Amino acid sequence: MDKILILDFGSQTTQLIGRRIRELGVYAEIIPGDAAVTDETLADVKGIILSGSPESVYSPDGEVPDQRIYSLGLPLLGICYGIQRMTVDNGGTVEALPEREYGSLEVNLTVPDDPGKLAGGDAAAAFFSGFDGTVPLDAIRGSTAAKSKPGASFSINSWMSHGDTITKLGRGFRQFGTSLHGAPAVLVHEERPWFGVQFHPEVTHNERGTEIIAGFVFGVCGCKPGWSMEQYIEEVRASLGQRVGANPVLLLISGGVDSTVAGALLLKTLNPDQVHLMYMDTGLMRKNETETVRVNLERLGAKHLHIIHCENEFLSALKGLTDPEAKRKAIGDLFITIQEREVTRLGLPDSYFLAQGTLYTDLIESGKGIGKKAHLIKSHHNVGSPLVDAKRKAGRIIEPLDRLYKDEVRSLGRILGIDEDVVRRHPFPGPGLGVRILGEVTKEKCDILRDADAIYIEELKKRGLYDEIWQAFAVLLPIRSVGVAGDVRKYSWVLALRAITSDDGMTADVYPFSMKDLLEISTLITNTVTDIGRVTYDISSKPPATIEWE
Numbered sequence: 312m313d314k315i316l317i318l319d320f321g322s323q324t325t326q327l328i329g330r331r332i333r334e335l336g337v338y339a340e341i342i343p344g345d346a347a348v349t350d351e352t353l354a355d356v357k358g359i360i361l362s363g364s365p366e367s368v369y370s371p372d373g374e375v376p377d378q379r380i381y382s383l384g385l386p387l388l389g390i391c392y393g394i395q396r397m398t399v400d401n402g403g404t405v406e407a408l409p410e411r412e413y414g415s416l417e418v419n420l421t422v423p424d425d426p427g428k429l430a431g432g433d434a435a436a437a438f439f440s441g442f443d444g445t446v447p448l449d450a451i452r453g454s455t456a457a458k459s460k461p462g463a464s465f466s467i468n469s470w471m472s473h474g475d476t477i478t479k480l481g482r483g484f485r486q487f488g489t490s491l492h493g494a495p496a497v498l499v500h501e502e503r504p505w506f507g508v509q510f511h512p513e514v515t516h517n518e519r520g521t522e523i524i525a526g527f528v529f530g531v532c533g534c535k536p537g538w539s540m541e542q543y544i545e546e547v548r549a550s551l552g553q554r555v556g557a558n559p560v561l562l563l564i565s566g567g568v569d570s571t572v573a574g575a576l577l578l579k580t581l582n583p584d585q586v587h588l589m590y591m592d593t594g595l596m597r598k599n600e601t602e603t604v605r606v607n608l609e610r611l612g613a614k615h616l617h618i619i620h621c622e623n624e625f626l627s628a629l630k631g632l633t634d635p636e637a638k639r640k641a642i643g644d645l646f647i648t649i650q651e652r653e654v655t656r657l658g659l660p661d662s663y664f665l666a667q668g669t670l671y672t673d674l675i676e677s678g679k680g681i682g683k684k685a686h687l688i689k690s691h692h693n694v695g696s697p698l699v700d701a702k703r704k705a706g707r708i709i710e711p712l713d714r715l716y717k718d719e720v721r722s723l724g725r726i727l728g729i730d731e732d733v734v735r736r737h738p739f740p741g742p743g744l745g746v747r748i749l750g751e752v753t754k755e756k757c758d759i760l761r762d763a764d765a766i767y768i769e770e771l772k773k774r775g776l777y778d779e780i781w782q783a784f785a786v787l788l789p790i791r792s793v794g795v796a797g798d799v800r801k802y803s804w805v806l807a808l809r810a811i812t813s814d815d816g817m818t819a820d821v822y823p824f825s826m827k828d829l830l831e832i833s834t835l836i837t838n839t840v841t842d843i844g845r846v847t848y849d850i851s852s853k854p855p856a857t858i859e860w861e
């Protein structure tokens with residue numbers, strides 16, 4: 312399958328570049344900007360995109376790509392920092408602009424009379440077709456590359472976000488587009504299939520952005536669309552079958568979207584007899600969760616469903632712990648310890664494989680699968696635990712969704728015939744209420760939070776808001792505050808409500824509730840859950856906050 316490699320220099324919109332390309336039906340993989348580009352990385356790669364960055368190319372923190380990319384003969388597209396980087400790496404200069412270019416800005420571009428002589432052949436004309444308002448996207452995606460007319464001029468409304476500009480072009484580059492302020496905006500190399508744009512075609516506000524990316528992906532790189540969920544299923548079938556043979560596969564399943572889809576995928580691509588689903592009731596689950604999950608999992612058609620009750624073990628492991636990372640680690644390790652114990656009890660042979668519903672974003676956030684600059688934000692229980700890492704190194708872990716984003720997992724779930732109710736469920740983290748009860752976790756606090764959270768979620772459903780929100784939940788704060796109820800002094804817990812919108816959980820905005828909904832939900836909670844005396848609404852986006860509080 313043809314692939315586009317994206318070097319991530321830390322831009323907020325790198326994820327979007329990948330998403331646009333996948334939406335076009337081509338597989339895109341993101342690696343750190345400074346990662347070594349090995350032969351293994353390059354398998355099936357038809358072109359490389361260099362992303363934007365919050366850093367400047369002249370700053371010591373500005374990452375430098377593996378210089379090998381310039382001698383591979385592969386097409387390159389630099390976006391913002393990416394083209395600034397390609398400029399500096401090839402002898403040009405970048406300097407700070409006196410006035411930054413932010414937001415919408417017109418870019419004017421003239422196709423040369425001899426595009427065929429540029430960038431080593433037809434590539435340049437194909438690239439320019441992305442800017443040509445008369446060329447439809449389908450033509451750009453078509454089997455013969457769409458080409459722009461020599462000498463044609465275009466003007467597009469671009470979306471800019473930079474404070475630096477190219478002041479001397481890199482060796483071999485020519486400038487074809489200019490921003491309204493006169494800054495270089497579109498560059499093409501004279502001999503090599505190298506391109507650069509100073510704006511961000513990946514954002515939806517950029518006019519013809521998708522077409523410009525498509526011009527590169529199809530016209531320049533010659534990619535064939537090969538990325539679809541149906542094909543993904545076939546690929547998993549082939550690779551999984553080969554890897555696991557007839558050995559048993561044990562999937563840790565939470566009833567959440569990811570692991571349920573992973574379960575359905577395993578049941579569909581392997582022999583259902585070899586697939587074991589194991590759900591743990593950690594005591595950190597939501598109200599009535601175990602029952603709901605049991606019903607949903609039985610519907611999947613699993614032959615071996617193991618429901619493990621281990622509430623007390625999790626609560627004891629968490630006793631006295633208040634530090635978020637210590638809590639996460641304790642929970643992550645216990646998942647594996649219990650799983651190993653249960654495997655012995657069930658009598659599975661040593662040759663079994665452990666499967667998880669890990670997503671691409673889980674790996675990124677836990678600082679895995681990406682390079683040395685990646686920061687650990689929080690250890691997702693299924694990734695950060697040393698026990699899981701050891702198993703992963705030993706090649707005993709199967710994560711059939713680890714290249715997918717949440718919304719892709721949802722469409723895969725629909726293809727696999729999973730109920731819409733399950734597919735649309737808000738994500739629920741493995742450590743569950745353990746990271747939503749700030750500070751020490753106790754059974755009593757779990758019960759209070761369970762009640763409050765259930766009211767909140769039920770209200771969102773009743774009010775038709777659940778599907779508008781990407782994730783909503785309640786958090787129990789480690790503070791009590793004074794109140795008055797029935798003329799009596801109350802000293803009770805403070806609850807925070809969280810509701811966010813997002814595409815993939817990597818960034819999030821606060822859901823703008825109507826004040827009426829918030830007030831009514833708050834009253835309902837304090838009137839019903841007597842241990843809660845005060846309700847607040849979390850109005851922080853991600854970044855700078857994260858979605859969960861711990």
Ligand SMILES: Nc1ncnc2c1ncn2[C@@H]1O[C@H](COP(=O)(O)OP(=O)(O)OP(=O)(O)O)[C@@H](O)[C@H]1O
Pocket residue numbers: 562563564565566567568569570571589590591592593666667668669673693736737738739740741742
């Ligand atoms: N209670 C649980 N029992 C068994 N496995 C679990 C449990 N909670 C989480 N896991 C495992 O950890 C993985 C990651 O959890 P995560 O919450 O990211 O995914 P999910 O629960 O499947 O989906 P969602 O993100 O929609 O909640 C799951 O896919 C599953 O393999």
Ligand SMILES: O=c1[nH]c(=O)c2[nH+]cn([C@@H]3O[C@H](COP(=O)(O)O)[C@@H](O)[C@H]3O)c2[nH]1
Pocket residue numbers: 676688689690691692693738739740741742782816817853856857858859860
């Ligand atoms: O399975 C999981 N195990 C974890 O340890 C974990 N921590 C956070 N999350 C979920 O990931 C998304 C991003 O969360 P944060 O902004 O809090 O990092 C949100 O959807 C979170 O609910 C987790 N999921």
Ligand SMILES: NC(=O)CC[C@H](N)C(=O)O
Pocket residue numbers: 322362363364365366367368390391392393472473474475476
């Ligand atoms: N968005 C970007 O890639 C910005 C690049 C660089 N930090 C600049 O300000 O020009």
Ligand SMILES: [Mg+2]
Pocket residue numbers: 565567568738739740741
């Ligand atoms: Mg979950």
